[in-house]
Amino acid sequence: MRWRCVVVNQQRDNCLIHCDIAVIGAGPAGTVAAAILARCHVNVVIVDPLELSTHKVGESVPSAMAALLSATDFDGLDECHHMPISGSETLWCDERLSQDAFTQPGGMGWRLDRCRFEQQLLTKAMAAGANAHQGRLQAATRQSEQWQLTLDDGQRLQAAFVIDASGRNGALVRLLGVERQTTSPLMAAWSLSEAVKDGHAAVGKTLIESDETGWWYGAQLPSRKWLAIYHTHMPQAKRLRQTDGLWRSQLSDTALISQFIDPSLFDPSALTLSDARGGYLKQAYGDGWAACGDAALSFDPISSQGIFNAMATAHQLATTYLNAQPQEDGLQWQRYQHQLNRIYRAYHQRRQGFYLRAMQHYDSEFWKHQCA
Incomplete structure (x- = not known):
C-alpha cells in the first residue's frame, strides 16, 4: 500500500506536516471520519502504526451495516x-x-475478514484525498489554536483539530488526562x-x-x-x-x-x-479535539456492536465538525455528546439484562462484580 503525506519545512532529518485535521487511528472509526472530511476538501492526515496483518478480536456487524456503508459512501460487503x-x-x-x-x-x-475490511476502508479514505503516516502519537500540545503532535519516529504534525479514533487506549485523550468511566x-x-x-x-x-x-x-x-x-x-x-x-x-x-x-x-x-470491558468518556470533545469509536465509548463484546458503533460515531463526529458554527458556542458538539450518551445508555441497559440474569442464576463472584 502506498502512503501519502504533505511535507513542508524540512529541517535536518525531520519534517513538519501541516494539516487541517489529524486523525489518530486507521481503524473503522478513523477511516470513516477521514473519508467523509476529505470528500469535503478538508486536509486530513491519518496517523496509525498500520499493523494490518495483526488479528483483531471483533469481526461481527449487524444487518444495519449495509445502510451505514451506503450513508458513508463506502462499498457494500x-x-x-x-x-x-x-x-x-x-x-x-x-x-x-x-x-x-x-x-x-x-x-x-x-x-468480516477484519484485516481486509480495514484495508478497504483505508484505501477508500485515501482515494477520497486523506493522507496517511505510519507512526504512534507520543506527545500533544496546543498553542495559538494549533496542535503540535510528535510521533514515535520523531515526525511532527501541526493540525488545527485532532480526532482520537485510536481505540480503547485513547492515545490523545490519555495524554490530555480526560476522565474515562469503565465497567467492571x-x-x-x-x-x-x-x-x-x-x-x-x-x-x-x-x-x-x-x-x-x-x-x-x-x-x-x-x-x-x-x-x-x-x-x-x-x-x-x-x-x-x-x-x-x-x-x-x-x-x-x-x-x-x-x-x-x-x-x-x-x-x-x-x-x-x-x-474487553466497556467504558466511555464523560466528555468526548474539547478545545480543538473530539473522540469517536472505542476511544469515545467501548462496548462489552456481548453487544456485538463495536465495529458498527465505531463507524456510526465517526460519521456523527465528521458531520458535527462540518456543521459546527463558531456563533453556536458549541451547540453542535453538545448534541454529539448527548448522542454518545444515548448510545451508551441503550448498550448498558441491554448488557445489564444479560448479566443480571446470569448473576441470579449462578450467584457467583464474577457475575456479582460484573453487575456492581
Whole structure:
C-alpha cells in the first residue's frame, strides 16, 4: 500500500506536516471520519502504526451495516471476502435459544475478514484525498489554536483539530488526562484455530454460552478458522494462560460450543488476553479535539456492536465538525455528546439484562462484580 503525506519545512532529518485535521487511528472509526472530511476538501492526515496483518478480536456487524456503508459512501460487503451470519445458538443460564437470521427484522449480519475490511476502508479514505503516516502519537500540545503532535519516529504534525479514533487506549485523550468511566474489569482469553479443511461445511452461526465464571463466544471466520473467546475476570484469565491446556480443557467441557468447535484444532500455548470491558468518556470533545469509536465509548463484546458503533460515531463526529458554527458556542458538539450518551445508555441497559440474569442464576463472584 502506498502512503501519502504533505511535507513542508524540512529541517535536518525531520519534517513538519501541516494539516487541517489529524486523525489518530486507521481503524473503522478513523477511516470513516477521514473519508467523509476529505470528500469535503478538508486536509486530513491519518496517523496509525498500520499493523494490518495483526488479528483483531471483533469481526461481527449487524444487518444495519449495509445502510451505514451506503450513508458513508463506502462499498457494500460481499460474500467473496466476508461471510453472512445465518443466526445464533445460545446457551445462557442453562437455557437454549436458537435464532435464524431470516426470521429477524433486520436480516443477516456479517462476519468480516477484519484485516481486509480495514484495508478497504483505508484505501477508500485515501482515494477520497486523506493522507496517511505510519507512526504512534507520543506527545500533544496546543498553542495559538494549533496542535503540535510528535510521533514515535520523531515526525511532527501541526493540525488545527485532532480526532482520537485510536481505540480503547485513547492515545490523545490519555495524554490530555480526560476522565474515562469503565465497567467492571473483563478479560477476553482468545485463540484462533487451524483452518478447517475443505469438505466441511462452513458454520455461519454465532455461538454463545455462559457458565459460573464467565461466558464463551465462538464463530467461524471467513478464513475458515474458528475463533473462540472466554470472557472472565483477570485472575481466571491469568490461570488459563499460565496452566497448560486449561483453556482448551474448559472449551471441551462446554455443553453447546463443543458441539460445533473441535478443541483439538487449537494450539493450547497460543492464547491471547485482551481487555474487553466497556467504558466511555464523560466528555468526548474539547478545545480543538473530539473522540469517536472505542476511544469515545467501548462496548462489552456481548453487544456485538463495536465495529458498527465505531463507524456510526465517526460519521456523527465528521458531520458535527462540518456543521459546527463558531456563533453556536458549541451547540453542535453538545448534541454529539448527548448522542454518545444515548448510545451508551441503550448498550448498558441491554448488557445489564444479560448479566443480571446470569448473576441470579449462578450467584457467583464474577457475575456479582460484573453487575456492581
